[in-house]
Every structure is written in structure tokens, then in C-alpha cells.
Amino acid sequence: MKMGIISEERDWVTDELKSKMEKNDIDPVFIQPSKIVSSIASDVKFEHNNRNITDLECAFIRNIGDGVEMFHRFDTLKYLENYVPIINPMDGIENAGNKFRTSFLMEVNKIPHPKTIISEDVNKALIAAEKFEDVVLKPLFGSQGRGLVRVKGRSTVAKLKALNTFKSNNGVIYLQEFVTNPNNVYRDIRAFAVGDKVVSAMYRKSDSWITNIHQNGVAEKCEVSEELSKLVLAAKDALGLVYAGVDVMESSDGLKVIEVNACPSWEGLSRVSDTNITQYIIDAAIEYSKRC
Structure with missing residues (x-):
């Protein structure tokens, strides 16, 4: 083989x-x-x-x-x-690689997701930003926490400047409500789903609001609850993936999917996990190839 x-x-x-x-x-x-x-x-x-x-x-x-x-x-x-x-299948990679597509697939599949505005109109984006207590600007295509801009506490003029700069650099403004952790810490959850199982999960904690491991986030083991498992598998399936790294935020009204990664690394997760993640992926690949 x-x-x-x-x-x-x-x-x-x-x-x-x-x-x-x-x-x-x-x-x-x-x-x-x-x-x-x-x-x-x-x-x-x-x-x-x-x-x-x-x-x-x-x-x-x-x-x-x-x-x-x-x-x-x-x-x-x-x-x-x-x-x-x-x-992963190419359609799934395309879905996960585009944050707008990920967002609307979460919406139409009724998967909890932060409020999000996508616009090429800076003035419309500013109106939306003013409605939220805190927002993050994200490139439609990007990973590992690169290119994120948070505009909390800025004046209207400063927000407008940030939006214009972001629009100039990225073409489209993807603006998302910042989800505040109810425990008053900077952390999110990276859960790893393979087939019909969430095989492992970790907290990514940081002194900064950007918690990615590549941005100096620290990995800690996270138990896979029923709520987390159901949410993560739904997100993976909505995008048409065989396996996925799903980023989840804790909020005052439950867990919310932030991003889905179709070509994720599990290096950081493997350091805090007792699960043989790679073997799960190989097994899933063999089964998937049999079905195709």
C-alpha cells in the first residue's frame, strides 16, 4: 500500500x-x-x-x-x-480556508459562532464595529494568528483608521465580535476530530489575546465534554472534512466555534495528549480510501 x-x-x-x-x-x-x-x-x-x-x-x-x-x-x-x-477533500479544504465560508456554513447549520460582519464598505464596517463592545478584524485567508487586529478601546477616528488600513491590506473586512472568556483568562480550545470522534483537545493559554501555539500560547490538556464533542463534530461535518482541528471559545452563553482547520498540525496537542492521534488519522485515511 x-x-x-x-x-x-x-x-x-x-x-x-x-x-x-x-x-x-x-x-x-x-x-x-x-x-x-x-x-x-x-x-x-x-x-x-x-x-x-x-x-x-x-x-x-x-x-x-x-x-x-x-x-x-x-x-x-x-x-x-x-x-x-x-x-482532506479539496472542497473541505476550500471551505475551511475561507473564514467567510466557514462562518456562513456555521450559520446555516445552526452551529454556535460569534456574530460576524463581512463588508468591502469601510463605513458600514465602522457602524458594525461601533455596535460591539469589542471586535477583531481577521484576514479571510490566514492561519496561526497572523494579521489579526483588535480595536477595543479605540476612538471612532482610530477605528476608522484601523479599518481603512485593514481594507487596504486585505481587500475585504471580516469583522467578528470578540468573545470574552467567562473565567477572565486568555484561552481557547483546540479540539481534534477524526471521523466520528473527537480524539483529543487542549486549552491554549496566553498572556495575550492571541493564543495560538505559534504565537507563544501554552498547551494544557482539556477534557472532551459531550458539549464540546457534539459542537466540534458538527463543525467538521458541516465543512465536509475527514479530520479537523476546530478552535472553540468559551463564552457566557456556551461554546462557540471560531475557526476550523483542514490541514492542522497536532504537534502541540500531542505533547499534552495520551491519544495516538496520528494512528487515528491513518486509520481514517484507510477507511476513507475504501469508500471512495
Whole structure:
């Protein structure tokens, strides 16, 4: 059995997948998206380093890179998905990679989510910002806490300046109500769902309101409650994912989904978890490839 690991660069996740595949007698095949040659109306439709890659049982997507090339690479993998099961599915990755799409999918599936406004009109965004006690501006496409702007306590003029700068940098204003933790601490929950189970969860705590591990957040074990499990699985399924890292905030009126990650790392989580997360993912991949 051969499984692909699609990534422009190797990191902890790719190495962890490789190690676990080998322990399961699976041959890992590393694939750089930039080196895939795709052909249409040809017998060999996909080559990587002169190798036909359509014989893979399935393939994991880790990192397709940045820049304008990523759009072509995404389409290449969308094409490849017709011949090789891709994990996560490309539609799910697209849903999770766009914060607006994630937000409206939470809304239509009645999954608790912070109040959110999306607009290209700075003045309309300012009116919305004035209605909330505290708001955060987020790039539609981004991860690891980069590019976030909080405007609490700013004057109307200062908010307008922040919104104009954000609009200039990002094109679209995605404005979300800041969720205050009822325990008066800066923390959120990263829960990891695989198939029909939330296999592990952690608190991410920080002295700053940005709690991502890559932004110096500290991981602590979090017990998976029934409420958390139900919410996280609903969010994963709403986006069409096989596995997901779901970010959840505690609030005075219950848990709320903040973000869903379709290509998450579980490096930080693995340090505080007793669960073999990678094995769950490999098992889910085998089952998913059988169904496709």
C-alpha cells in the first residue's frame, strides 16, 4: 500500500505521518505540488519526479505553498482527486480556508459562532464595529494568528483608521465580535476530530489575546465534554472534512466555534495528549480510501 504526503516542505507533521505509515506497513510517497506535471487527454495524467502518482491508495495534503502558484496547485489537486482519494477533500479544504465560508456554513447549520460582519464598505464596517463592545478584524485567508487586529478601546477616528488600513491590506473586512472568556483568562480550545470522534483537545493559554501555539500560547490538556464533542463534530461535518482541528471559545452563553482547520498540525496537542492521534488519522485515511 502506498500513501502520498503532499507538501512543499517537510515539517513535524509530514515526518510524523511518514513514521506512522511505515509502522503500519504503508509506503509513504512525498509529493511536492510544485513538481507535479498534469496532463489532459493523456494516458499518464499526473507525474511527480517521473513517477505516475495515480497508484496511491490516498494522499494527505499538508502544505501547497504560498503565492499565486497555490491557485494552480489547488486546481491540480482538485483534478487529481478524481483518481486518488485526497485527505482532506479539496472542497473541505476550500471551505475551511475561507473564514467567510466557514462562518456562513456555521450559520446555516445552526452551529454556535460569534456574530460576524463581512463588508468591502469601510463605513458600514465602522457602524458594525461601533455596535460591539469589542471586535477583531481577521484576514479571510490566514492561519496561526497572523494579521489579526483588535480595536477595543479605540476612538471612532482610530477605528476608522484601523479599518481603512485593514481594507487596504486585505481587500475585504471580516469583522467578528470578540468573545470574552467567562473565567477572565486568555484561552481557547483546540479540539481534534477524526471521523466520528473527537480524539483529543487542549486549552491554549496566553498572556495575550492571541493564543495560538505559534504565537507563544501554552498547551494544557482539556477534557472532551459531550458539549464540546457534539459542537466540534458538527463543525467538521458541516465543512465536509475527514479530520479537523476546530478552535472553540468559551463564552457566557456556551461554546462557540471560531475557526476550523483542514490541514492542522497536532504537534502541540500531542505533547499534552495520551491519544495516538496520528494512528487515528491513518486509520481514517484507510477507511476513507475504501469508500471512495
